[in-house]
Amino acid sequence: MRVSLPGLYIALGVVLAGLIHVVAVLTLPMLAPRDAHARLAALGPANTMIQLPAAAPGQQVMPMMAPDVRYAVCRYDLSNGPVRLRAEIADELWLVAFYTPLGENYYAVIGADMKQPVIDLIIATKDQTVAEVGVDAPEAFDNVVVVSSPVVEGIALIRAPLAGPSRGAEAERALKATYCGPHKSSSPDPSGP
Amino acid sequence: MDTNRLTSALPNSPLLLAPTQSTAWREEEASHSMRSLAYFVGTFVVALMLGIGSAWYMIERGSTLTTTKVGPWNGWISEGNPSADPYTRAHVARSGRLPLTSTVARYFVARTDNAGRSLRSDCEYLIEGFPLNARWWSLAVYDEYGGLIANSSQRYSFNSEEAIRRADGSFRINLSRNARPENWLPSGTDPNRSLMLVLRVYGSRDTDISGIGQIPNDRLPKIERIRCE
Numbered sequence: 001m002r003v004s005l006p007g008l009y010i011a012l013g014v015v016l017a018g019l020i021h022v023v024a025v026l027t028l029p030m031l032a033p034r035d036a037h038a039r040l041a042a043l044g045p046a047n048t049m050i051q052l053p054a055a056a057p058g059q060q061v062m063p064m065m066a067p068d069v070r071y072a073v074c075r076y077d078l079s080n081g082p083v084r085l086r087a088e089i090a091d092e093l094w095l096v097a098f099y100t101p102l103g104e105n106y107y108a109v110i111g112a113d114m115k116q117p118v119i120d121l122i123i124a125t126k127d128q129t130v131a132e133v134g135v136d137a138p139e140a141f142d143n144v145v146v147v148s149s150p151v152v153e154g155i156a157l158i159r160a161p162l163a164g165p166s167r168g169a170e171a172e173r174a175l176k177a178t179y180c181g182p183h184k185s186s187s188p189d190p191s192g193p
Numbered sequence: 194m195d196t197n198r199l200t201s202a203l204p205n206s207p208l209l210l211a212p213t214q215s216t217a218w219r220e221e222e223a224s225h226s227m228r229s230l231a232y233f234v235g236t237f238v239v240a241l242m243l244g245i246g247s248a249w250y251m252i253e254r255g256s257t258l259t260t261t262k263v264g265p266w267n268g269w270i271s272e273g274n275p276s277a278d279p280y281t282r283a284h285v286a287r288s289g290r291l292p293l294t295s296t297v298a299r300y301f302v303a304r305t306d307n308a309g310r311s312l313r314s315d316c317e318y319l320i321e322g323f324p325l326n327a328r329w330w331s332l333a334v335y336d337e338y339g340g341l342i343a344n345s346s347q348r349y350s351f352n353s354e355e356a357i358r359r360a361d362g363s364f365r366i367n368l369s370r371n372a373r374p375e376n377w378l379p380s381g382t383d384p385n386r387s388l389m390l391v392l393r394v395y396g397s398r399d400t401d402i403s404g405i406g407q408i409p410n411d412r413l414p415k416i417e418r419i420r421c422e
Contacts, residue, residue, distance in 0.1 A: 020244025029286035036291045037224065055341060055349075063292050063339030064391060067349035068331050078389070087215045093329050095395065096203040097293055105273035105294040112328060112396060150275070155368040157291055160394060161329045163353040 010054040029102045037075070037101035040155060046077040049180040054168060066161070074156040074180030078149060082124035084183035085156055089117040091163055092175035098123070098147060099155040107147055116143070122183050123147045123156065130183070147175055156180065194350030195337075252283045259284070263410045265303040266392070270405070271295060288339075293395075296404040301392040304337070306416040316367035316387035316421040320378075322414040327406070328396030329353050332414065334368060334378050337387040344379035351376050366414075384422065 029035075041063055044050045051072045055065035066069070076083040087096065094111035096119055109119055120143055122130050130146055158178060161170040228396060231421035243286040251259070259280045261268050271277040272285060283290060305311055306318060318334070333350035335340055341349045351366055356376050358364045368388070370380050380388055392414065397406025 007281075009236045013240045015245070016237060016240035020241055021248045024248035025247055025252065025283055026247070028283040029279075032283075032286040032289075034289045034350060035286045036289050039289055054345075057341045057349075058342035060340060063288065064290055065334060066331055067333055068340055068352045068355070084298045086280060093395070095293065095297065099273075099293070100290055103220070103273065103288075103291055104275040104277070104282070104344035105297070106298045107294065108293060110297065110396065122297050141381070155291065159293075162352065162354070165330075186203070 004082055022162065035101070036099070036103050037090065037153075037155060038074055040075050043073075046075045046153070047083055047181055049074050049175075049178050051172065051175050054172070059188060060074040065161075068162045070160040070162065070168060070175055073158075073159045075147075076123055076156060076180070077134070078152050078154075080103055080182065082128050082130050082160045082183040083180065085119070085121045085123060085178075085180045087158060087178035088174070089114060089119060090171065091160065093161040094162055095159040095161075096121075097157050097159065098149065099157065100151045103152050103187050106150055109145075118142045118143070121147050123149050124152075124183075125149055125152060196357075199208070237275070251280050252287060255284070256280070262303075263413050264307050265305045265309070265416055266301040267303070267412050268299060268301045272300065279344055282365045290339075295406065296400070298405075299394045299397060299408060299413065301394075301408075301413060303390040303392075303416060304387070306418045308418065310418060312368075312388035312390065312416070312422070314370060314380040314388055315384040316322055317367070317371075317373075319417045319419055320366040320368055320390070320414045322364045322366065323412045324354070325394055325408065326398045327353070327394045327408075330392065330394045330397075332356075332366060332390060332392050334380060335389045335391060336417045339389070339390055342379070342381035342386070342388075346372075346377075346379060348377065348379055350376060368416075369419075390416070 038146060043061065049072055052061050053059055054070060055067045074083070074085060085096070089111045092112040096109040097103055097105050099109040122144055124130050126148055158175060160175055162168060162171055197409060247248050255267065257270060259269055259271070261270055267279055269284060271281050273294040274281070292298070303312065312318065322332070329352065331350050331352035334342060356364045356366065364376060366376040366378050368378045368380055370382065370384065380386065394406060394408060396410060399407045
């Protein structure tokens with residue numbers, strides 16, 4: 001059968017356009033070369049806390065960064081085990097947000113909601129068990145929150161919104177004291193008995 | 194019906210193929226299959242443009258499904274949310290940002306004034322703000338690509354702790370190239386710049402049933418153009 005009806009081509013065109021639209025929308029997040037994870041990976045290794053330079057003209061790690069927020073980031077990689085994140089909350093405005101490489105904010109700790117000014121977290125995948133920590137350090141474990149990461153590689157981002165003018169240096173000092181690194185559950189605590 | 198118009202709009206490529214392939218067939222049959230192929234290629238090209246174009250528009254600019262529009266302010270409803278729709282996810286990945294989920298913070302972007310005219314650095318604007326029921330907010334100005342604009346006073350934003358406010362909590366921010374009294378937000382020295390305002394609201398105290406921070410429509414700042422050079 002010979003196809004010569006223009007209507008058929010229009011119908012085919014619409015169906016094709018729809019398919020291409022769907023494929024483009026679904027694949028674009030994976031293909032975006034300058035997504036946040038790629039930008040942060042250029043700053044340094046995984047599993048360390050890296051302070052981002054204060055946003056200034058021509059000096060922005062990510063577009064549309066807030067000029068009155070100071071940031072510290074830990075690009076975590078859980079393939080060698082869970083990762084520990086500790087931060088002393090200098091200000092109740094602080095926010096600690098956890099992201100997948102695609103920028104999905106899957107979990108957030110809000111400074112104002114904390115009962116105590118210290119954040120102590122273990123980031124682990126669903127398969128990784130951190131239960132033995134409780135045996136090793138029972139007195140500390142009560143305050144430790146386990147964040148179940150849906151991804152092996154992700155991002156933890158601390159935001160320190162400035163509570164006023166010329167508070168930048170203070171926020172940067174407080175961010176410097178935050179920690180991110182591998183969580184060694186089996187090795188004994190050197191400071192312990 | 195309009196077969197002629199369709200044929201004339203087709204690319205010329207089938208003609209180039211014709212001499213080599215038509216030898217195997219009778220002339221007439223060959224021209225038919227060539228025409229079918231040309232139709233198909235043409236349909237495919239049009240479909241490709243439509244598909245990519247519509248996807249680009251809905252990812253870059255948003256649609257009523259993914260954004261809320263209040264006056265000049267646009268906000269992506271489920272930005273940063275892990276259960277966000279594919280358009281929002283693609284938008285976030287493409288932007289290179291790490292937005293907080295809408296239950297923690299809300300972002301509003303304005304590229305125009307309240308009358309719908311594009312924000313430009315050769316114009317002067319009065320931004321009239323109203324009290325926002327939130328833990329912290331900040332209004333910052335960027336160029337159209339999301340970059341901060343260099344200025345001698347190193348002022349890129351006003352936040353809830355910095356803006357000079359009136360007794361009723363309202364505030365006025367002057368967005369202009371030249372210095373202004375009260376809250377002056379400089380738009381740089383280049384007069385040919387498109388501007389973008391971003392309002393970020395952290396810890397909104399009014400939330401909807403799913404915990405998404407709600408900002409009443411009449412509380413978003415009004416952007417009024419005062420004069421242009």
